[in-house]
Amino acid sequence: MSRRERNGHMSLWWWTGVGVVVVAAALVVSRQWPRPGGRAGGGRLTAVVLDALAEDWAARMDTRPDDIRAAVLGSGAAELRARLVSEVREVEVVFIRPATGRSDAHTVVRCVFGNPESALVTETVTGWDDIPDGVRAEFIRQEIDEVSRHWSVAS
Secondary structure, eight states: OOHHHHHHHHHHHHHHHHHHHHHHHHHHHHHHHHOEEEEEBBBBHHHHHHHHHHHHHHHHHHHHHHHHHHHHHHHHHHHHHHHHHEEEEEEEEEEEEEETTTEEEEEEEEEEEETOOOOEEEEEEOOOOGSOHHHHHHHHOHHHOOOEEEEEOOO
């Protein structure tokens, strides 16, 4: 084998090695990249909270539900977002596993405002595909009937 052929083989192995490293790095980065949630600009949990509470928050703050959604998702008025952050003290979302496997879940959303005596509880149904991935995984893996998540406007 001539020197030129050896250099060609080494070059081929070198570029193959570089390609493997680039592909591996791309896979690592893609797994770390945030995946889109149930709605654009927010995750599935945010979508569940907004579906349950946006109208009530809008009435309480004398604005429109779309303004509330925009403020929570970061594309709306900063003043409204700041007001939500200061007035909404705690939001808890409880997903109750459906009796029939992987179908819609009963969802209870509880919101506590700055005044602890002022709270809002809503109940809704969340489609299986709209339930956050981690909640679905807990339902499947641990076979539990109820999963609770806390949510914050500031997150």
